[in-house]
Amino acid sequence: LAKTTQPISMDSYEGQEVNITCSHNNIATNDYITWYQQFPSQGPRFIIQGYKTKVTNEVASLFIPADRKSSTLSLPRVSLSDTAVYYCLVGDRSYDMRFGAGTRLTVKP
Amino acid sequence: ETGVTQTPRHLVMGMTNKKSLKCEQHLGHNAMYWYKQSAKKPLELMFVYNFKEQTENNSVPSRFSPECPNSSHLFLHLHTLQPEDSALYLCASSQTREGDSTDTQYFGPGTRLTVL
Numbered sequence: 001l002a003k004t005t006q007p008i009s010m011d012s013y014e015g016q017e018v019n020i021t022c023s024h025n026n027i028a029t030n031d032y033i034t035w036y037q038q039f040p041s042q043g044p045r046f047i048i049q050g051y052k053t054k055v056t057n058e059v060a061s062l063f064i065p066a067d068r069k070s071s072t073l074s075l076p077r078v079s080l081s082d083t084a085v086y087y088c089l090v091g092d093r094s095y096d097m098r099f100g101a102g103t104r105l106t107v108k109p
Numbered sequence: 110e111t112g113v114t115q116t117p118r119h120l121v122m123g124m125t126n127k128k129s130l131k132c133e134q135h136l137g138h139n140a141m142y143w144y145k146q147s148a149k150k151p152l153e154l155m156f157v158y159n160f161k162e163q164t165e166n167n168s169v170p171s172r173f174s175p176e177c178p179n180s181s182h183l184f185l186h187l188h189t190l191q192p193e194d195s196a197l198y199l200c201a202s203s204q205t206r207e208g209d210s211t212d213t214q215y216f217g218p219g220t221r222l223t224v225l
């Protein structure tokens with residue numbers, strides 16, 4: 001199982017772009033990179049998934065360099081409601097992925 | 110979201126009680142999961158059922174007993190729990206598939222369990 005490393009916490013202000021980087025040096029060829037968001041006392045929610053280069057959806061972008069040993073979740077123009085814990089997971093099947101400690105993002109007014 | 114439902118949402122039980130947590134998914138998925146989330150700790154994967162067969166048991170104490178009667182329902186039977194078992198118990202489901210992407214998990218709202 002690929003191990004991931006993320007910053008424990010980050011602070012930002014409303015309207016700013018936030019980039020959260022995840023390291024996964026032992027990512028396997030078949031592994032995808034998936035990010036989840038979790039609010040207090042709720043289950044995690046899928047944000048975005050990618051394999052290589054760049055993926056963008058309506059809420060976030062995911063940048064993956066050619067070596068795939070890291071990835072960066074980019075949240076454009078964050079608001080107070082984006083305050084949550086963000087998890088980076090790596091694997092080729094959900095049951096092979098493990099949640100780490102995640103990154104606690106605090107958005108300030 | 111109502112794709113994955115869990116009941117009850119809150120449960121208080123004594124150490125000698127027997128209770129069950131229920132999870133139901135309405136997404137047509139073929140895999141279901143139980144997670145435990147204690148305060149200020151990462152989510153811990155407890156059990157995985159893939160096509161109704163248990164494929165993983167992460168050294169969970171026997172006082173937790175899972176049951177998956179069909180691909181839409183998952184239970185967690187609890188007996189003689191300890192106070193340290195108090196936590197948020199989350200159920201999730203996913204559709205495992207071959208192809209150019211991997212499956213993602215859909216989580217229920219969780220059951221907040223307190224063991225007295």
